[in-house]
Amino acid sequence: MAPPRVGWPRRDPGRPDAGRRDTGEPVAGAFRVHRWHDRAVVALALAAVASGFGQFGVVAALGSVARGLGQVSHGATLADQAGLSGTVLGVGLGVIRLASLGSLVVTGLADRFGRRVMLLVAVGVGLLATSAAALSPTFWWFVAIFALGRPFLSAANALTQVAAAEETDKAGRARGVAVVTAGYAVGAGAVAILHSLAAGALGFRGVFALALVPLLAAPALWRWVEEPDRFVSAGRAPRAVPVWGAVGRRYRRRLLALVALAFAVSFVTGPANSFVFLYAQDILHQRGVVTAVMVVGAGVAGLAGLLVGRWLADRVGRRTTGVAGMVGLCACATVAYAGGTVALVVGYVAGVLAGGIFAPAIGSLLNEQVPTEVRASVAGWFGAAGVIGAVAGLVVFGAVANVHDRFSTAAVVTFLPVVACAALFFLLPETLGREPEELWGQG
Numbered sequence: 001m002a003p004p005r006v007g008w009p010r011r012d013p014g015r016p017d018a019g020r021r022d023t024g025e026p027v028a029g030a031f032r033v034h035r036w037h038d039r040a041v042v043a044l045a046l047a048a049v050a051s052g053f054g055q056f057g058v059v060a061a062l063g064s065v066a067r068g069l070g071q072v073s074h075g076a077t078l079a080d081q082a083g084l085s086g087t088v089l090g091v092g093l094g095v096i097r098l099a100s101l102g103s104l105v106v107t108g109l110a111d112r113f114g115r116r117v118m119l120l121v122a123v124g125v126g127l128l129a130t131s132a133a134a135l136s137p138t139f140w141w142f143v144a145i146f147a148l149g150r151p152f153l154s155a156a157n158a159l160t161q162v163a164a165a166e167e168t169d170k171a172g173r174a175r176g177v178a179v180v181t182a183g184y185a186v187g188a189g190a191v192a193i194l195h196s197l198a199a200g201a202l203g204f205r206g207v208f209a210l211a212l213v214p215l216l217a218a219p220a221l222w223r224w225v226e227e228p229d230r231f232v233s234a235g236r237a238p239r240a241v242p243v244w245g246a247v248g249r250r251y252r253r254r255l256l257a258l259v260a261l262a263f264a265v266s267f268v269t270g271p272a273n274s275f276v277f278l279y280a281q282d283i284l285h286q287r288g289v290v291t292a293v294m295v296v297g298a299g300v301a302g303l304a305g306l307l308v309g310r311w312l313a314d315r316v317g318r319r320t321t322g323v324a325g326m327v328g329l330c331a332c333a334t335v336a337y338a339g340g341t342v343a344l345v346v347g348y349v350a351g352v353l354a355g356g357i358f359a360p361a362i363g364s365l366l367n368e369q370v371p372t373e374v375r376a377s378v379a380g381w382f383g384a385a386g387v388i389g390a391v392a393g394l395v396v397f398g399a400v401a402n403v404h405d406r407f408s409t410a411a412v413v414t415f416l417p418v419v420a421c422a423a424l425f426f427l428l429p430e431t432l433g434r435e436p437e438e439l440w441g442q443g
Helices: 039-060 062-069 079-083 086-107 116-134 137-169 172-222 228-235 249-276 276-283 288-315 318-338 341-368 370-403 408-427
Strands: none
Touching: 039 079, 039 116, 039 137, 039 172, 039 288, 062 086, 062 408, 079 249, 086 116, 086 137, 086 370, 116 137, 116 172, 137 172, 137 228, 137 276, 137 341, 172 288, 172 341, 228 370, 249 318, 249 370, 249 408, 276 288, 276 341, 288 318, 288 341, 318 408, 341 370, 370 408
16 A cells, blocks of 8 residues: 655645645645655664664663773772762763764755765764774773764764655654653663673673664665655755754744753753763662663663653643653652662653653654745754753753762752753744644734
8 A cells, every 4th residue: 555645745845835726725645655665764763773773772771881990999089989970970971972063064965965874874873983993092091082983873863853754744743752652762772681681791881882783774774764755845045054044034033032942951861861880880789680670671761761752742742741741750850860770760760751741742742834945944952052051951961970989969950950951942833733734924
């Protein structure tokens, strides 16, 4: 059965009313869309698996990196137990995150050269650069080498979301975004479990060398990933790089709200995710098998969260679902670092559940707010704001933890104030039950 064709005909990007009849109703049959379980969407999920495996390695293996490239002693400070101080770790992770700003250009180029080619280039280059981090002689060499691949992996993650949103219609968009999000989670979970169970045998160098394994899927991705017909029908953007002017004035208020949300959420998830395995292994001295079970439990919770989040986003609305997920993320991250293995496991698993609820809502909302010609550029700005937010969160969290030698204090100071930022969702129009093209003429 051929995928249905829906949407609007080719149009002039300079005319906000182009692609509509005089009645304002959409014209059917303009471009083809896929169901969320079609091969084209599943291929995007496989690309997201590869991106998650490469990108999450630094989080999963941070404790091993600190021990292997730092100096562990029997003192009571964070630096003594982990091998490197909280400030050094925070700054190093911040530099890696900051390197993701390069994804703004890589992602934006997809508005010029197409989603497919830029996604495949980003996955390949990102994994190759990440595997090279296994050769790092010092911590700062590790930071520099890993940072080279980070922009490409971040761009790959953003482009899988953009392409999934464009390959589906309003009935299946939240499902498509959820499938791609699940793919990233599978890749991230795989490297976390692998490190938890085989850290002694592999070390951090073995973990990063395994980033070459997902490249085996490259031939399949080359055949299966398609150029979204929605993008082909809309035409390519006239600019080769995503500058502010590429996003029309009528959409800049939406872009500012999305950018602020990305900064706020990443201010929490940046440090919450980056320090969790170091905290488990080097501060709580949690056994590897317990950490692996925690990750598996989080995977189940994440899948449940995606299902619930998809259902809520398609019935209650994107904005309300996003608020619930964001508040849950802040609260659960604070619980995870409150102290003790039970709090960590409960907070981490519940936090992944909240993140699963959040993902379909923000992914759908992000890609439904702006025209196709600049959608990848807007995703690039969203990702760049997330990078800056994560860096700020890492520096604040690491500095507070270093001063007080307590992760619990750092969590309260860093995470809880962000709850108020959930109100930013209501600065955006609700997109439930509407195609992106229906919102183009609205400010």
